[in-house]
Amino acid sequence: MKFLLIGECREGKLLEYSYELFGFASQAGAETAMLLVGEEGTLPGYGGTVYLADAGKYGEYNPDLHKRLVQAVVERERPDYVVFMHTSYGWDLAPRVAALLKAPQVSEVVALAEGGGFERPCLSQKMRQVVKPQGTPVVLTLQGGAFPALVPGGTPQVQPVDAAGEGKVEFLGYEAAARKGVDLTKAEVIVSVGRGVGKKENIPVIAELARVLGGEVGASRPVVDSGWMDAGNQVGVTGQTVSPKLYVACGISGAIQHLAGMKKSGFIVAINKDKDAPIAGVADVLVVADVMQFVPALTAKLVK
Amino acid sequence: MKILVCIKQVPDMESRFKPDASGVWFAETDLAFRVNEYDEYAVEQAVLLKEQLGGEPEVTVLSVGADRVVEAIKKGLSMGGDRGVHVQDAAAHLKDSWQVASIIAAYAVGEGFDLILTGLQSQDRGSAQVGVTIAELLDYACATTAVGFEYADGTVTVKRELEGGVKGTVRLKTPAVVTCQLGLNQPRYPTLPNIMKAKKKEVRVIPVAELLHQEQRVAPVEFRAPARKGSAVVLEGELADQVDRLIGILKDKTAVLR
Numbered sequence: 376m377k378f379l380l381i382g383e384c385r386e387g388k389l390l391e392y393s394y395e396l397f398g399f400a401s402q403a404g405a406e407t408a409m410l411l412v413g414e415e416g417t418l419p420g421y422g423g424t425v426y427l428a429d430a431g432k433y434g435e436y437n438p439d440l441h442k443r444l445v446q447a448v449v450e451r452e453r454p455d456y457v458v459f460m461h462t463s464y465g466w467d468l469a470p471r472v473a474a475l476l477k478a479p480q481v482s483e484v485v486a487l488a489e490g491g492g493f494e495r496p497c498l499s500q501k502m503r504q505v506v507k508p509q510g511t512p513v514v515l516t517l518q519g520g521a522f523p524a525l526v527p528g529g530t531p532q533v534q535p536v537d538a539a540g541e542g543k544v545e546f547l548g549y550e551a552a553a554r555k556g557v558d559l560t561k562a563e564v565i566v567s568v569g570r571g572v573g574k575k576e577n578i579p580v581i582a583e584l585a586r587v588l589g590g591e592v593g594a595s596r597p598v599v600d601s602g603w604m605d606a607g608n609q610v611g612v613t614g615q616t617v618s619p620k621l622y623v624a625c626g627i628s629g630a631i632q633h634l635a636g637m638k639k640s641g642f643i644v645a646i647n648k649d650k651d652a653p654i655a656g657v658a659d660v661l662v663v664a665d666v667m668q669f670v671p672a673l674t675a676k677l678v679k
Numbered sequence: 680m681k682i683l684v685c686i687k688q689v690p691d692m693e694s695r696f697k698p699d700a701s702g703v704w705f706a707e708t709d710l711a712f713r714v715n716e717y718d719e720y721a722v723e724q725a726v727l728l729k730e731q732l733g734g735e736p737e738v739t740v741l742s743v744g745a746d747r748v749v750e751a752i753k754k755g756l757s758m759g760g761d762r763g764v765h766v767q768d769a770a771a772h773l774k775d776s777w778q779v780a781s782i783i784a785a786y787a788v789g790e791g792f793d794l795i796l797t798g799l800q801s802q803d804r805g806s807a808q809v810g811v812t813i814a815e816l817l818d819y820a821c822a823t824t825a826v827g828f829e830y831a832d833g834t835v836t837v838k839r840e841l842e843g844g845v846k847g848t849v850r851l852k853t854p855a856v857v858t859c860q861l862g863l864n865q866p867r868y869p870t871l872p873n874i875m876k877a878k879k880k881e882v883r884v885i886p887v888a889e890l891l892h893q894e895q896r897v898a899p900v901e902f903r904a905p906a907r908k909g910s911a912v913v914l915e916g917e918l919a920d921q922v923d924r925l926i927g928i929l930k931d932k933t934a935v936l937r
């Protein structure tokens with residue numbers, strides 16, 4: 376079985392999570408080759424073949440050309456699987472490659488299942504589905520963090536790869552992350568507001584608990600998107616990554632993108648009216664209650 | 680200008696899900712359905728663009744699914760869509776993302792849409808495939824994960840959200856597909872008069888058999904709850920008792936309470 380792994384470069388650097396592709400391939404016991412649109416300096420620590428397309432020529436983001444590069448390598452390597460990370464690069468490019476190769480695609484794989492199946496989350500991570508792609512090659516995207524990062528070691532044999540054509544999307548540039556507001560990474564206690572808190576007017580109740588515990592207030596993304604709190608308070612893949620001694624998740628369901636930012640916390644308390652909410656998977660304590668009833672009661676008792 | 684917005688109806692994510700008789704997907708009994716969250720941003724963006732261009736563009740709201748999805752189409756119309764298309768398919772949930780995209784592309788191919796907006800992903804299945812695949816099938820330019828959108832003279836400038844808060848700006852010419860990420864705009868709540876108006880708007884019904892010409896590429900084999908990873912202590916019951924038990928645990932297990 377052969378896997379073609381698609382690495383990712385951004386702003387001249389190999390993205391660390393590209394090593395999760397090797398972790399996945401090793402779990403599957405597959406032979407590997409990698410394609411990277413990058414530069415000599417972005418090569419992974421890996422002794423296999425790396426097909427290197429020049430990022431100066433093809434751009435780090437140019438999906439219409441990148442799909443042709445993948446196709447060119449697929450023709451040479453004849454892999455059984457073409458594997459991407461499920462990231463802004465991977466979910467953008469993978470369906471284009473699948474369409475071009477007339478290949479089945481399975482998105483956001485979290486585990487290998489028996490008989491050539493793949494396990495993936497569905498229903499906002501609450502449930503799991505096993506699916507079986509029909510035909511080869513198969514295009515896969517992997518959920519970040521589902522497979523361990525593995526640095527195989529060694530120096531790659533580099534093969535240049537090229538493709539012709541024009542891209543339909545013109546890349547204009549990157550914009551750095553806005554890093555303003557509270558630095559949650561240094562907080563020992565974080566009490567985070569989720570959509571389950573109900574409305575902006577309820578936030579002071581949560582903030583009061585944070586104050587009593589001597590901590591900061593965090594937020595899930597919808598809370599920021601709907602303007603209840605500043606972007607600087609957001610925890611998760613597109614916000615801050617935190618590891619306080621105590622993290623209290625108030626009305627937060629536990630989407631993977633949120634968990635990525637807080638699962639390393641020392642102790643996690645979740646307050647949720649839904650016993651099945653995925654946050655239970657990382658929590659040390661799950662309080663099944665209405666957050667707007669429980670939090671004031673807890674704060675009152677702590678103040679006493 | 681013609682704009683198409685693809686919306687999917689999904690179950691309320693706070694529901695309890697149980698496998699149906701097939702064992703490969705969830706049973707619909709007792710579930711409430713709503714518009715896929717990401718697709719509300721797509722509808723809002725279409726309506727904002729229509730307003731920006733003085734009402735000239737025509738906004739079509741399309742959904743593939745059983746008769747219940749007409750509710751979702753009506754919501755799109757009450758937010759400001761002009762007309763609806765219901766691709767009637769009682770077994771839409773059995774199609775893979777590829778088939779759903781091919782159905783939508785087969786409808787769109789003769790319609791000459793300048794812009795097609797979809798969600799980044801659905802909340803139930805979440806493949807993040809349908810929008811991009813439609814673009815590939817129609818040979819349209821495509822940008823995903825939009826958190827910023829500007830349009831002028833046939834050019835769309837999209838701010839794409841990347842990891843860690845970084846964004847990437849891209850420019851594409853219509854015809855184009857853009858997939859919308861959470862936070863792109865503030866989806867409006869339909870007003871009562873607009874809900875009434877929406878009732879009168881046309882919803883064209885197309886049987887799926889007229890548009891489906893592709894075989895399934897991914898077959899479902901199992902549907903279940905994830906293995907419980909954590910060993911969370913679950914506190915249920917009386918509020919006062921829950922409070923006391925939590926404080927007890929925090930004193931015991933963390934150095935936070937003195």
Ligand SMILES: Cc1cc2nc3c(=O)[nH]c(=O)nc-3n(C[C@@H](O)[C@H](O)[C@H](O)COP(=O)(O)OP(=O)(O)OC[C@H]3O[C@@H](n4cnc5c(N)ncnc54)[C@H](O)[C@@H]3O)c2cc1C
Pocket residue numbers: 506685686687688701703704705715717718721741742743744771772773774775776777779796797798799800801803804805806807808809810897898899
């Ligand atoms: C028994 C069973 C088996 C299934 N097996 C598979 C399977 O093997 N493979 C598979 O891919 N899916 C499977 N599904 C789920 C399937 O119905 C998907 O919901 C469908 O393929 C759409 O893909 P998605 O939800 O991942 O869309 P995404 O690609 O995540 O959706 C992106 C966007 O596309 C648009 N869109 C998606 N669906 C529709 C729609 N119906 N109408 C209008 N716009 C839409 C929306 O704008 C949405 O935001 C199965 C379902 C059942 C019940």
Ligand SMILES: Cc1cc2nc3c(=O)[nH]c(=O)nc-3n(C[C@H](O)[C@H](O)[C@H](O)COP(=O)(O)OP(=O)(O)OC[C@H]3O[C@@H](n4cnc5c(N)ncnc54)[C@H](O)[C@@H]3O)c2cc1C
Pocket residue numbers: 568569570571572594595596597598609610611612613614625626627628629630631632633636646647648649652664665666667693799861
């Ligand atoms: C590319 C990408 C990046 C993302 N980045 C991030 C990120 O950085 N951070 C982030 O947080 N999200 C991120 N998201 C969004 C993420 O997928 C989820 O949509 C989001 O985390 C959900 O926030 P939530 O838990 O507050 O809301 P919901 O998922 O709506 O959950 C609300 C929860 O509150 C509970 N609840 C409701 N009412 C009550 C009540 N009265 N009492 C108690 N509980 C109640 C419900 O049971 C539910 O579990 C990203 C998504 C994508 C696609």
